[in-house]
Amino acid sequence: MGALRIAVFASGQGSNFQAIIDAVQNGKLDVTIELLVCDKPAAPVVERARKASVDTFLFAPKEYPSREAYEAEIIAELERRGVELIVLAGYMRIITSVLVEPFYGRMINIHPALLPAFPGVNAIQQALAYGVKLTGVTVHYVDGGMDSGPIIAQRVVEVAxxxxxxxxxxxxxxAEQALLPGVIQRIAQGRVTLDGRHVRVSSS
Incomplete structure (x- = not known):
């Protein structure tokens, strides 16, 4: 069995994308990054992909009649490359069932809070405004809801x-950059099992 073929979706700086690249280059992550999908062609993450020789699929959502239309193009590109896992790493667009259904159980997202607390945008600001003493990051499967999919892993961050x-x-x-590559590696090793809302991660 070859290395897991992944695509990363990102919209901004791409720090989590870089963490994945670094883990691959350091021999800590047994995947091949087949594609970066980005909805903002001028985003810094695109330059990170270029430097790492990762192919890109860049698109401007306003040029399409609907979300479903550009997602159909994305799916065709993913299938052509044999992508087995989608990693949403700072991808700021709502995803429809067109993409979720064929990739359910094969699409993960990283969120800057301890879900189910503070879903959606501005999670860090939400946590501060609420006055919590602990927040953190969550890696979860994508199910089409707002950060509502089954949770794979979490890491706590104290709030001062x-x-x-x-x-x-x-x-x-x-914390995101430390957690995400390790989760992808466990998926690549076949150690992550999805059972309804429950995710089990085996130690070996």
């Missing part, structure tokens, strides 16, 4: 009294 959104974001992003 003096934290600002920026200072907390630094630690949240560090």
């Amino acid at each position: 009294d003096e934290d600002t959104e920026d200072s907390l974001a630094v630690r949240i992003h560090a």
